[in-house]
Amino acid sequence: MEILQRGGVVALPTETVYGLAANAEDELAVRRVFAIKGRPATHPLIVHLAGVEALPDWASYIPEQARRLAEAFWPGPLTLVLPRTPRATDAVTGGQDTVALRVPSHPVALAVLRALGGGLAAPSANRFGRVSPTTAEHVRQDLGSEVDLILDGGPCTVGVESTIVDLSSGPPTILRPGGLAAEELERVLGCPVPVRTASTVRVSGSLASHYAPRVGVVLVEPSEAIPRAEALRSQGLRVGVLGPVNLTLPRDLPRFDIPEDPAGAARLLYLRLREADEAGLDMLIACLPPAQGLGMAVRDRLARAAAPRPPEA
Incomplete structure (x- = not known):
């Protein structure tokens, strides 16, 4: 104190x-x-x-x-x-x-x-x-x-x-x-509480690029994860996949599992992004969760992690 x-x-x-x-x-x-x-x-x-x-x-x-x-x-x-x-x-x-x-x-x-x-x-x-x-x-x-x-x-x-x-x-x-x-x-x-995408009020975490790991992030639906990963690997890139634990992936493709339930996914999201950085990947294919419950927050963080980043100072 x-x-x-x-x-x-x-x-x-x-x-x-x-x-x-x-x-x-x-x-x-x-x-x-x-x-x-x-x-x-x-x-x-x-x-x-x-x-x-x-x-x-x-x-x-x-x-x-x-x-x-x-x-x-x-x-x-x-x-x-x-x-x-x-x-x-x-x-x-x-x-x-x-x-x-x-x-x-x-x-x-x-x-x-x-x-x-x-x-x-x-x-x-x-x-x-x-x-x-x-x-x-x-x-x-x-x-x-x-x-x-x-x-x-x-x-x-x-x-x-x-x-x-x-x-x-x-x-x-x-x-x-x-x-x-x-x-x-x-x-x-007892009334709708919408998400406002543009506001004159500035708040924490509202920039387009935020919550970003060093690794590049590509957003996909789960069904698109393998084709996108293989396409990037064919270019010689080191690629991993962030997705639900039940997602079937090739054994040689690094995976970073998060729970299927939105609350579990939110709890482990930042840990998995840090693990992807530690793995030395070039690109991380991130599967978007359903836009329900805390899935909205996970989608928001992934979208900002994947946004174009400002140049380094």
């Missing part, structure tokens, strides 16, 4: 991915998070809170739908975008009039937040645009000694980032699919 209070940066586990946490009200500490990640200053951070009772400290207006979602899903993998109070600084919000807020459910993260008595700005603990970490070892591999402390809370149970819902103006919309399915949101609110 002393590390955070004196402006340090701590990597800690959440149920979604490991976060790179700093006191959200310490502007110098927040800017250090941006520097460690190599993250653009205009790309806002999510403020993590200890409980729903802290919501009025950070949000100047809380519509009834936001309260219902917070009561139903916090602690958990849901982020709410709301009009900010002065407590949310430009350093955290990227200069916007809104702030992204959530209450994580991991006991380690909650214990730190309760001891701090404030908010933590905590993006994923990895280099900007790369694959998010779901174990403490992933953080060590990515950031090493640049972090003051790494708290090991075991593997993340959700495995993809939170679902971001914009309630700052107008009907609720999803700005980033994540660890809470749209169907669950709609069940509580």
Whole structure:
């Protein structure tokens, strides 16, 4: 706790991915998070809170739908975008009039937040645009000694980032699919909650290229995996396949299995992308899951992993 209070940066586990946490009200500490990640200053951070009772400290207006979602899903993998109070600084919000807020459910993260008595700005603990970490070892591999402390809370149970819902103006919309399915949101609110592909509100993980491994990623339906892999192998490329465990593949084709159920696929997705990097592949053929439940989040992460990447700085 002393590390955070004196402006340090701590990597800690959440149920979604490991976060790179700093006191959200310490502007110098927040800017250090941006520097460690190599993250653009205009790309806002999510403020993590200890409980729903802290919501009025950070949000100047809380519509009834936001309260219902917070009561139903916090602690958990849901982020709410709301009009900010002065407590949310430009350093955290990227200069916007809104702030992204959530209450994580991991006991380690909650214990730190309760001891701090404030908010933590905590993006994923990895280099900007790369694959998010779901174990403490992933953080060590990515950031090493640049972090003051790494708290090991075991593997993340959700495995993809939170679902971001914009309630700052107008009907609720999803700005980033994540660890809470749209169907669950709609069940509580009793209305459709669509995914908005374009928004004036900037949020974490909204760039076209994001969550990207070093290996090139090609998206296919499962039935297309073998023909696409063989076509690329005929060009002399080292190729592997990311797909469901029941997918039949040639024995000499490296495979990176994920469970058939969407929640299981989400939990292991980033681990498998990292394993594909470690295998030294040129291309990874990634099978798209059905667009249902957490399958939406998996498809979103794979689409961003496969998008054209900005040139290296």
